[in-house]
Amino acid sequence: MQKLIAGNWKMNGRLGDLDAVAAIAGAASAYPSVDTALCLPATLIAPAAARVPGYAIGAQDCHMAVSGAHTGCLSGAMLKEAGASLTIVGHSERRAAQGESDADVRAKALAARAEDLSVIVCVGETEAERDAGEAEMVVLAQLAASLPDEAASDWLSVAYEPVWAIGTGRIPSTEDVAAMHGAIRAALQARFGDDGAAMRILYGGSMNGDNAASLLAVPNVDGGLIGGASLSAEKFLPIVAAAAAAN
Ligand code: PGA
Numbered sequence: 001m002q003k004l005i006a007g008n009w010k011m012n013g014r015l016g017d018l019d020a021v022a023a024i025a026g027a028a029s030a031y032p033s034v035d036t037a038l039c040l041p042a043t044l045i046a047p048a049a050a051r052v053p054g055y056a057i058g059a060q061d062c063h064m065a066v067s068g069a070h071t072g073c074l075s076g077a078m079l080k081e082a083g084a085s086l087t088i089v090g091h092s093e094r095r096a097a098q099g100e101s102d103a104d105v106r107a108k109a110l111a112a113r114a115e116d117l118s119v120i121v122c123v124g125e126t127e128a129e130r131d132a133g134e135a136e137m138v139v140l141a142q143l144a145a146s147l148p149d150e151a152a153s154d155w156l157s158v159a160y161e162p163v164w165a166i167g168t169g170r171i172p173s174t175e176d177v178a179a180m181h182g183a184i185r186a187a188l189q190a191r192f193g194d195d196g197a198a199m200r201i202l203y204g205g206s207m208n209g210d211n212a213a214s215l216l217a218v219p220n221v222d223g224g225l226i227g228g229a230s231l232s233a234e235k236f237l238p239i240v241a242a243a244a245a246a247n
Helices: 015-028 042-051 076-082 092-097 102-114 127-131 135-146 174-192 194-198 212-216 233-246
Strands: 003-008 034-039 057-059 086-089 118-123 156-160 201-204 223-226
Touching: 003 086, 003 201, 003 233, 015 034, 015 042, 015 233, 034 086, 034 233, 042 057, 042 076, 076 102, 086 102, 102 118, 102 135, 118 135, 127 135, 135 174, 156 174, 174 194, 174 201, 174 212, 212 223, 212 233, 223 233
Parallel strands: 003 034, 003 223, 034 057, 057 086, 086 118, 118 156, 156 201, 201 223
Antiparallel strands: none
């Protein structure tokens, strides 16, 4: 399966950083065997889409409603019109800081899909949950409740992101990654049949040019969701290169 390396710029990036977007899009084109995308702050979606036409620019969230009294939120149609072709939903930072539930995440995924956006649904355990031996149970419960029945491999990817690995420089052992991705794969196949075998499962959390090759070699790791190391071509491209080598 073709790997997907998606950047998540979080609340970073202003107009001056469009040069970095262009540098990443240009350099990524040298790796046609890897899908890449950049999920940008909403304010950069339209100017980035204009700067790198044809490159996959994404959002970091999508409201579940089509329109209405939702101050500060953006609908799938708005994101699409701005030039997004995909969106993240259910990132742990939003689950924690905005109180998003699994049901919210599921509704957001469907709302994005209704506008033909591809979707990356994030799941992941906290450090306390891992220490308590509950990581797999927590992640599989999130997965079950966050994915809509309509999920299909041609528009939806899962990102497994241990909360304690995000932005910390710490990553799980490859054995732990293999175990979790294997459990997610089994759950996807049990629910979606053959198409569950084709859904991409990304790893996220402190992935960088130094650890990407070993993470991307783990069975059922079909790409990465990259935060800090997606902010420049110098940091992002080695991950894309590692994905190309792992194909
Ligand atoms: P990180 O973030 O790569 O900076 O750890 C990943 C994410 O939050 O998606």
